Amino acid sequence: MPGTKIRVVRTSLAKAPTGIQGLDEVTGGGLPKGRVTLVCGKAGCGKSLLAMEFLVHGAVQYGEPGVCIDFEETEEKLSANVASLGFNLPALTKKKKLFVDYVSIERNQIAETGEYNLDGLFIRLAHAVDTIGAKRVVLDSVEALFSGIADTTILRSELRRLFRWLEDKKLTAIVTGEAGANTLTRHGLEEYIADCVISLDHRVTEQISTRRLRVVKYRGTSHGTDEYPFLIDEDGISVVPITSLVLSHKALKGRVSTGMSAMDEMMEGEGFFRGSSVLVTGTAGTGKSSLAANFTSAACARGEVCLYFTFEESPSQILRNMRSVGLNLGPWVKKGLLHFNAMRPTSTGLEGHLAVIHRLIAKLRPQVVVIDPITNLVAESGTYDVKSMLVRLVDFLKVEQITSMFTNLTFAGDPQERTAAAVSSLMDTWIVLRDSKPNGRPRRELYVLKSRGMEHSREVRELIVSKKGLELGMVLKDHTVSTNVAGH
Amino acid sequence: MNSTPKKRPPPPKTIQSDFYRLRLYIAGQTPNSVIAIANLKKICEEQLKGKYLIEVVDLLEKPQLAKGDQIIAIPTLVRRLPPPVKKIIGNLSKTESVIVGLDLQPAR
Numbered sequence: 001m002p003g004t005k006i007r008v009v010r011t012s013l014a015k016a017p018t019g020i021q022g023l024d025e026v027t028g029g030g031l032p033k034g035r036v037t038l039v040c041g042k043a044g045c046g047k048s049l050l051a052m053e054f055l056v057h058g059a060v061q062y063g064e065p066g067v068c069i070d071f072e073e074t075e076e077k078l079s080a081n082v083a084s085l086g087f088n089l090p091a092l093t094k095k096k097k098l099f100v101d102y103v104s105i106e107r108n109q110i111a112e113t114g115e116y117n118l119d120g121l122f123i124r125l126a127h128a129v130d131t132i133g134a135k136r137v138v139l140d141s142v143e144a145l146f147s148g149i150a151d152t153t154i155l156r157s158e159l160r161r162l163f164r165w166l167e168d169k170k171l172t173a174i175v176t177g178e179a180g181a182n183t184l185t186r187h188g189l190e191e192y193i194a195d196c197v198i199s200l201d202h203r204v205t206e207q208i209s210t211r212r213l214r215v216v217k218y219r220g221t222s223h224g225t226d227e228y229p230f231l232i233d234e235d236g237i238s239v240v241p242i243t244s245l246v247l248s249h250k251a252l253k254g255r256v257s258t259g260m261s262a263m264d265e266m267m268e269g270e271g272f273f274r275g276s277s278v279l280v281t282g283t284a285g286t287g288k289s290s291l292a293a294n295f296t297s298a299a300c301a302r303g304e305v306c307l308y309f310t311f312e313e314s315p316s317q318i319l320r321n322m323r324s325v326g327l328n329l330g331p332w333v334k335k336g337l338l339h340f341n342a343m344r345p346t347s348t349g350l351e352g353h354l355a356v357i358h359r360l361i362a363k364l365r366p367q368v369v370v371i372d373p374i375t376n377l378v379a380e381s382g383t384y385d386v387k388s389m390l391v392r393l394v395d396f397l398k399v400e401q402i403t404s405m406f407t408n409l410t411f412a413g414d415p416q417e418r419t420a421a422a423v424s425s426l427m428d429t430w431i432v433l434r435d436s437k438p439n440g441r442p443r444r445e446l447y448v449l450k451s452r453g454m455e456h457s458r459e460v461r462e463l464i465v466s467k468k469g470l471e472l473g474m475v476l477k478d479h480t481v482s483t484n485v486a487g488h
Numbered sequence: 489m490n491s492t493p494k495k496r497p498p499p500p501k502t503i504q505s506d507f508y509r510l511r512l513y514i515a516g517q518t519p520n521s522v523i524a525i526a527n528l529k530k531i532c533e534e535q536l537k538g539k540y541l542i543e544v545v546d547l548l549e550k551p552q553l554a555k556g557d558q559i560i561a562i563p564t565l566v567r568r569l570p571p572p573v574k575k576i577i578g579n580l581s582k583t584e585s586v587i588v589g590l591d592l593q594p595a596r
Contacts, residue, residue, distance in 0.1 A: 111575075113579070114520075119547070
């Protein structure tokens, strides 16, 4: 707080932000400045990418030039690899913001004839650092030295000297290491690095891959210790922090219609809060998709852009089905207001879905997003994964001030209903649809189970779905709202 | 072996197939550098008298030269000629390893 006289004595560690979405949140601001961080994991887990992002973001966003000593890839190959992320290494090199040096280790080609040290490597590194005034260094991966240098006693003491040298020079460094069988790295690099160790993992469960990141240690900093899912897409790495979320999005006071005036009436006559999240649960055939489509249609009628993710039906199927309940969504699609995205839940892992959702939202900048249904995602993965993904998604939508609707199929007495309960805590509004057969006549019922920040109706209404559209019937006096939804 | 009694002025204009062009990379006048230079001269005089050229590169003065021969360890000796390029590291105190590493034909 500038200008205040009370000084809080708190010696917090200086951090070097990575610029990687989510990672800086998990680590409380980035990697320890002027220290060495070990990033380890199996082949293909994304270590090199993480390191390069740290370097390029440092050079571009934080004014910290960076050196990459690459033991695995030539400068050309490395440039080509990261070009897809929009990183232009040759241009950065030209501007002296980046210095890439490929160090080739010829395995078994070098005869050893007496004492030596690794001054050659030190000199190359120092030369690179001095040339561009580097603040950041990446060594990817120093473990390659173990294949070229036979005398491991020398090598180990030289590595120790190297890490100390980096710290003496106050360079923020990432050292990558290949995961070993029972150790973090194959050659025990973690023994030399005391400050920060990050482990990456790439798991395939039931043929669906998920990447995870864990901060194993971070001296002098409280950090999230969970495993955080992360994804790699065209924009690079983004970590999905679950517990370290800062709930700082602005709560909007504006309202949006639910699409039915009678339903708006149930919510102080104005409908949902803009930028809030709405969960619609119900058993099969209770009209969840219809409700979502109705909401979407109303938003399009106001001229808003809507993004509709469907995991069950193709867009043309939805258009056809919705025409049968009096909703003609076709014109909105033609006008470019309504965008469908149909994905098979099993087409990619959760991270992939999250990536696609993020990307489309960034591209289309919608005011309304519908995900219909989230049930299929639940089926695909553990409840925990889904919840963490949804936390991130809901938070993202709120930051973007997008009103979102999620539908969820529930089965009476099925554990899936517990999922609905787990997910519901993230949601601002929860609308329950259900079937009932009083006097043998089946009907759909709707009520608002919860809606944060407003005095909503607690009445149960009949939901009438006909060719003329959706409408709410009379208040059903013979029903009381059971707040105990998960239990039976 | 044919003998070349005349000392060739370095660098040679015509390169014979058995001419050895060696480059020793050092980093300042460290004990290992000094030992390596002495060892190398001795071995060359014994094994390659009159048909070798030693070039000593101090990387502290010319750090940019480290990349060309992919130097990591110091001292490193590179046999630039005859091909193929060979590399040996260390202070060259193990004479047998140097002879094998440089693929020197034993003197008769």
